[in-house]
Every structure is written in C-alpha cells, then in structure tokens.
Amino acid sequence: MALDREEILSLCEKAVKVAERHGADEAEAYFCQTSRTAVGIERGQLAKSVSHIDQGLGIRAVYNKAVGFAYTNIVAEKTVEETAGKAVNSAKASQPDKDWKGFPDKRCLINVEETFDGKILELSSEELVNLATRMLDTALEMDKRVFVTDGEVESVYAAKALVNSYDVTNFDQGTFASCGLATLARDVNYVTPVCFEWDAKRTFEINPEHVGREAARLAVSALKAETIPTKPYTVVFAQVAMQLLLSYTLINAVKADYVQREQSALKGKIGERIASENVTVFDDGILKGGLRTWRFDDEGMERRRTAVMEKGVLKSFLYDNYRAKKEGVESTGNAYRGGAAPYMEVPAIEATNFRFAPGNKSADELVSEIDSGILVYFLQGAHSSNPVSGEFSVVAVPSWRIEKGEIKNAVKGAMLSGTVFDVLKNVSALANNERQVGALVAPWIRVENVKVIGR
Template sequence: MPRATASSRRASASQLAPPVARGPSAAPLLPQPLIERLLAVAMERGGDFAEVYVERTLTTAVMLEESRIKSAQTGLIQGVGVRVISGPKVGYAYSDDWDEPALLRAASTAAMIAQGGGSERSFPVHRAAVPSHYRVATPLMDVDVALKTGLLSRADKAARAFDARVKQVNASYVDQTRRIAVANTEGRYTEDTQDLCRMAVQVVAQGKNGEQRTGMFGGGGRVSFTHWDTFPPESVAREAARQAVATLGAVDCAAGPQTVVLAPGWSGILLHEAVGHGLEADFIRKGTSLFAGKLGQKVASDLVTVIDDGTVSSGRGSINIDDEGNPGERKVLIENGVLKNYLYDGLNAKLMGQRTTGSGRRESFKHLPLPRMTNTFLAPGDHAPEDILKEVKRGLYCATFGGGQVDITNGNFVFEVSEAYQIEDGKLGRPVKNAMLIGVGPEALKNVSRVGTDPMPDPGMGVCMKDGQMLPVGVGLPTLRIDNVTVGGTKVA
C-alpha cells in the first residue's frame, strides 16, 4: 500500500525477489527495460530529474556474552527506490515487492511531486565504468557462519587470559554483502558490490576496591574474511582488555583550559564530528552551518589540511560509487587552514550551482540520499610525535575517545575521552577518568599548534548517524596538539 509523508511518498509490500548472481557477468538486479520504464513513469507528470535505486543486501550478525554465542542471525533486505526532483521539491517512493506492477506504482507515486504536465518520453540508460577501490574474492555472505562465531570465541579467550582482573567480555561480529544499481534520466547506469565487516570487543576490568573500568576496540573494512588472519581477534581482544586494565586506579580529571595531545588514529572522530558535518552541503545551503559562506576564508591553523577520501583502498567508508551512481572522490576540504570545498550530493549541488563530489549516500533503498562523509582525516605535518609530547609541561593526553555530540549551527562540541592520561614535564603520568573535551570546532582548529608525521587511519570502527540514517565511515589523524582546550572534569585544575 502506498504511504506518503510531507517530503516523500512510499510504496511497500513484502514479496522478495529471487536470489541473484554476483560478479561482472552477473545478471542485473532489475532488467534494463524495466528500469527504463520506471524512469519514464517517474517523469510522466514532469520533473527535472528521476532516478531508480536498486539494492539487495545480505547481513550476518553474531553476538557473544558470558563466553557464549547469544545470537547468530542472517537477514536479507532488498527493494527499489524511485526519486523525482522538480526544482527544490523531491518525491520519493520505495517498494520491497519486486513485481512490476508494484514498482510501477512506486514510480507513479514518486512522480506526484511534479505537476508540470509532462509528456510521454523514453529514457534509455547506458552502463558506465566503475572504479575499484576494494576487491573481495569470496563474498562475505559465502563464508560459513561457524567461522564467524569462531572469531568471537577466540576473542573471548584472549581477553580473559590477558589479566585476572578482566571480569566481563562482550563481542560482536557483523558483515554484509550489498549489491546496488543506480540509473537516472541523464542516461547513466552503474552497479557496485560492497562487502563490509566489523568486529568489536568490549571488556570490563575490576580492581581490588571494586572499581570497574571498560575498554573497547575493534575494526574491519571493505575486506575479505582473510583480513582476520592479519588483524586477528586475539589482538583486538587484548587491546580492549589493555584499555580496561590500564585505566584502573584513574584519578579525577582536572577541569579547565589545558593543552591537549590527541593520539593518532581513532581520535579523528573528533575531526569528523566537530568539523566534517559542518561541511556537508545541505547544512551549507540552508545556512545552518558555521562554515556557510566561508569558502576561501581562513578557518583553521596553517597546519590544518582536512581531506575526505572515498577512494582509500578497502577503507570502511570507501565507495566505488556513491548512492547516486557517481564515482567516489578524494576531496580537500580545508587546505593549510583555508576552506576550499564542501561535500555535495546531486540535489544540493544542482541547487547551489556546483558539481557533485560523489558524496550522496543513503542507508538503504528506503532512504533519500544525503551529503555525507566517507573517510575523513587530517593530513600529516612535520613534527615528530615524541617531540610533540616532550614540549608539553602540563596537559592531557587523549588516547581513546568515546561518544560525543556537536551542534553544527554554532560548532559547539562535547566529547568523552574514555582513555586519558596526565602529561607532566613531557611524559605520560597517571590515567584520569571522567575527562571531556569541550569547545567550538573552528576555534579548536585555529588552536592546532603541532601536527605529527605519523598519519594513522582508525582500524575500521566508524559509524555515522545523520537524519536517522546510519552509515559506515572512516576517520584518521596523526598525533595532534591543540592549545587552550576546555577540559571538563571532576576537580578544578
């Protein structure tokens, strides 16, 4: 039955299409004549542009608790979304019923947004070449579930063997094989197969006085299952256990302005949140971002160059094509402190007179594409990491970040630091607890005073939420020093 909202119209049902083959010679997800007919129906009332998005995703999820596999599930989602754009207006409909009448109803429903009195036309599409930034010889969906559950059992044993103070271990493994096809009225047709996996281990350690501390680590990417031969679950588990044990006996964090040094790698999540979202074109077009209207202006220290790169080999956020069928790109957003570019999807690029940057991404066929990040990182600098630490007489070393939140309208951010240490006379001191970083994104960028020579991507843990849509992303950072950061803590500095 068709369903409608103020900004989109949707049709859904419950029938599933038959399984399809995989590979360059695989049968298309939908026959090309049917795709072309859907485009014609979508444009029958007028409109400037129409698009058909087809998806089939197989997912496996395994959970371990109390040294036992608590669940192991495999699921399939598949469907077709049809989008029609008429000026700034967007009509969207989707169906998980692959029968032709249901798909035509979805296309007709999406067309209702345009009332220009269109005429009967045809929209032939032609397959375009797609780059290859990830190659998975054996699809993850073809790997036996027993091998996946085995990873978690190995992780559990390794974490518990690390230290007698480890009292609790939870672990998860999730993978998916996602096949998509995108066609539009500009004649472009592209397909991609995207394998993705992620393992995470959470460890709780308990000290003599009953104090409990938590450590978490994980990783993955657009990689084959053989990735776990070189990034074994034992190493993941031991790192999670190390974090938990290392922070036992942590002292209260001092509050107030401090010099902060960020560890390389996962600390890039601060850059992603505090800066990256403010550079997405929907926020720029609406004027709600602090970075709106500042192209060509100085927004950060000369040492800061921010890059979003969807072409990183096997990266968690990498894309051969975005969810509008455009090739993934490497974009320099801030160069030597100067704002150079924004992240554009097709709709916002057109409305702003720009070109898409291959940044149109969506969670599934049920969702509209939005401008989103892929792998976002800070370019390396010229300072040796050990020298960056030696120069700090007193400050805070942030080894691992937890959750955080950002208000893009004013750039205010708050981040929890899950593993942090005092810096005293250029050396790491005692671990601290309850540390928070508080500030304004652009101001923090202007206070960057040292950038290390040790660029490091995160191990493949990133998940980004925007407008209710969850997507995999990558982050990265070299060792970084930021001066005059407000640190939230439980005692006065």
C-alpha cells in the same frame, strides 16, 4: 532470493521506464542488497549467530519539478510497477521545487581498489564463531580483572545499482569484515569505564587476537583513575574521540546543505584559514580500501577525492547533485543513503572517507613531546555539540594523564569544552598511526590549550 548484476540492472531499468510511462518527466531507481552474518558476544560469552539478507528498490520520480518517492522490499515485477506508479503519484501530489534541475547525467566511473574480497563471501558461521572465540579468549587470558561486556564479529556483502532517465546505469559491489570488543576491568571497589577496540576492513585482514589484547590492555590501564586540576592541557585525541567530536561539528559545517541553509559557521569562508597549517583534510570517496569507498555515490555521480582543507585553508564544501546545481558548481559525489535499509531513504549529503593527512611522528613520539596533557579515547555527550557554532562540552572517558612524555594513570571524570574551530586552529602535530572510524580516517591528533575541567 538474491539477484545478480544483470537482474538488478534490468529491474532498475524497468522501474524507470514504468515511471516515465505513468507521466514522470524523469525518474531514478536505486537498488541495494545486503547479506550480513554476525556472531555476538554478551557478558563474556558467545551469544548468538545471525544471518540476514535484505534487498529493496527506491524510486524517485519528477513531475513538473516536483519530486516523489516510493520504495519496496518486494522485488517482484508487479510490485516494482506499483511502486513506480506510487512515486509518480507522490510527485503529482507534491509542490514544485523551483531549484530542481534534474538528475545527474552519465559519467565515466573509475575503478576502486581493495573494496571486494571473495574470501569474505565464503566465510561460514562456524568460521565467524572461531574468530569471535579467539578474540574473546585472548582478552580474558590477559588479566583476570578484565570483564567482556559485549562484542561482535561480522561479515557483510553489499551490492548497489542506480539507473536514471539520462542513461546512468551503474552497479558496484563490496565486502566488509569487522570485529570489535568492549571491556571493563574490576579491582576491589573500582570499576573502569567501558573500553573498546575494533578492526574493520574491506578485505579479510582483520586481527581478532589484536583486538582482544588491546581491549583488555585498555581496560586494565583504566584502573586507579585519578582526578586532575582544571586548566588548559595539551590533548591527544585518539580516532574514536575525534570522530565523535567532528561528526556533530566540522563534518556538518562543510556540507553544502548546512551552508546554504545558513547553519554553518563556515559560510563565505572558502579561501580563508580556519585551522592550523598542520591540518590538511580530503574527503576521499575513492580511498583504497576505504570503508565508504564506492565507484559512485547514491544518486549515480562518480566518486572523487575532494580537498576540503589544505594547510588549514578551507578549499571546498561537500555537495550532492541537487545542492551543486542550485549553486552552479559540480557535485563532489557525496550523496548518501544511510540506515539499515538505504533503499528506504532519499539521498542526503554525507562525508565519505574524511581523511586527515597523517604526520611523520609515531604515536610514541607525539606523546613524548608533551610535558602535561591527556590522551582521550572516547567522548560522552558529543551528540549535544552545537553544529552551527561548533561549541562542545564533553566528558573525556576513558582518558589517561600524560606527564613528561609518558602516559600515566587514567583520568577520572574530566570534561573538555571549547569550539571545534579552536581545536583545529591549535593542532600542533599529527601522528602516523592512521586508521578509520566511521567516515573519519585519521591518526592521533595533538591539540594545544584545550580547556579541561577536572573534578
């Protein structure tokens, strides 16, 4: 049964007190509750409707600077007491950490905007089926060559709370609505790569018809792909492509744990220019309507807006409480517990809403200034990029050739290679068509002199 705010906080407070009673010097209780309903699409048909509620409690306990952890998804009083005891026993059996300097103390939290919508809570499975049907039908009506491989419409409610020994008593809740569709097109002897379109919001403002139309349009435009010569090109990275590239390179490079372990090429470069002056990046944990916006991070620190780069100059790394105290600086509020059940995880550093400041040009204007280039929507192989050096070698698929300011035919089998730091230094312009994919909030980004290997 789902718990309300008072019940959740009471449960967390009890867990902390029990851990202290078992001998913990300090303790922390993190509660997470999610309610998810989704309607799936498989092979061009509505496939399934799934509703799921999950909740659980993760407890960290500290004994003599050693940190122990235990969790449970059974939130009965007896189980919580047992879990708190396990966390303390885990700490007593662990080695002390000389760098441990305590959990965060109480902070003032600010209100965030457009992260909760009661309309999403009220959505029924039937209404989600209707949204999925509209999205699917719109795509299939666009062109008979379009085939829908899969898709989904989803509504999510999430609540989280954190209580610790230093009077931190935090609670927040949020909603999410999303729809996405994957398509391909078939014509005679050619099948396109899979193309994808999506819409995700914290409020109920998704547009399934637009997603269906755009997913179909992309697939049809990927027909009749041609090879291109190997040479440096001007490349426009769409949001998904840039998100894939940065997730395994730049975003890791600005995390304080990577820096302190000497696994970041940016160690010691605060105040240096590492990118084009066109590049300004903020990690904005309080972004209005941001997909990763919350009032506090996953160890209770207030969320904030952190300047990572300003006009190409590196300004700050991203910190959680542990890494910040180790370095003698303030946490940036980037502690994060991921996965399907966050209460099962201990915090790690992660970007929130990693936002590239948009430019003034429309997407069409950005493209119109290119004599010879390619537009890249997706990258294959980005996960194999080197997080230390920033080196990458990826397949740009789907992608389209740009000639004399116009988007032309699709490109077959092109590869991009280089380093993410060269990409950042060669950013010549950013469009104003900003949207969010995962942690990344960005427009189309135009980069000069990218090495492209054709077939």
